[in-house]
Amino acid sequence: MGLKLEQVVPWGRSLLEYTQMFDLTQTDLQLRILDCGGGPASFNAEMTRQGYSVLSCDPVYQFSRDEIQRRIEETYPVIIQQVEVNQHCYVWREIQSPEHLGQVRMAAMRQFLEDFPPGKHQGRYRTHALPVLPFATRQFDLALCSHLLFTYSDHLSLDFHLDSIRELLPSCH
Secondary structure (H helix, E strand, O other), X not given: XXXXXXXXXXXXXXXXXXXXXXXXXXXXXXXXXXXXXXXXXXXXXXXXXXXXEEEEEOHHHHOOHHHHHHHHHHHHHHHHHHHHHOHHHOOOOOOOOHHHHHHHHHHHHHHHHHHHHHHHHOOOEEOOEOOEOOOOOOOOOEEEEOOHHHHOOOOOOHHHHHHHHHHHHHHOO
């Protein structure tokens, strides 16, 4: 893959955030889940600790734990600064402030970094990217893609978006 680490802005989310964002139920959590574009989210780590089945794929997983951690450390202050400047554009409910957001994200990314080496060895973190995934039809019951298709809508073509959605649909029931 031609991805350069300097192109990555790692920003991980927790199991709680995934649950709220996707309105996941206890029944959903028991499914075989594919997490596309998961990045440094703690979703996989937290789900695995609870005995659930998640496979996360992201091109950033080609890099080592230390490389991803360095990139987090480089980009974190820039992201928080931008959030502070634009905090009037956010709805602050569960997360109360830019400082709180930073704490929540760093906690999720620390859990990811701890889980990444063993999870990669176990095959729970794979270096794959939309719009083409190597998974069998119906290999998963539920496919999730948090922010990739929305955050980068100005950088990814309409065809990329459509192809990605078409790729995700047959991955599950």
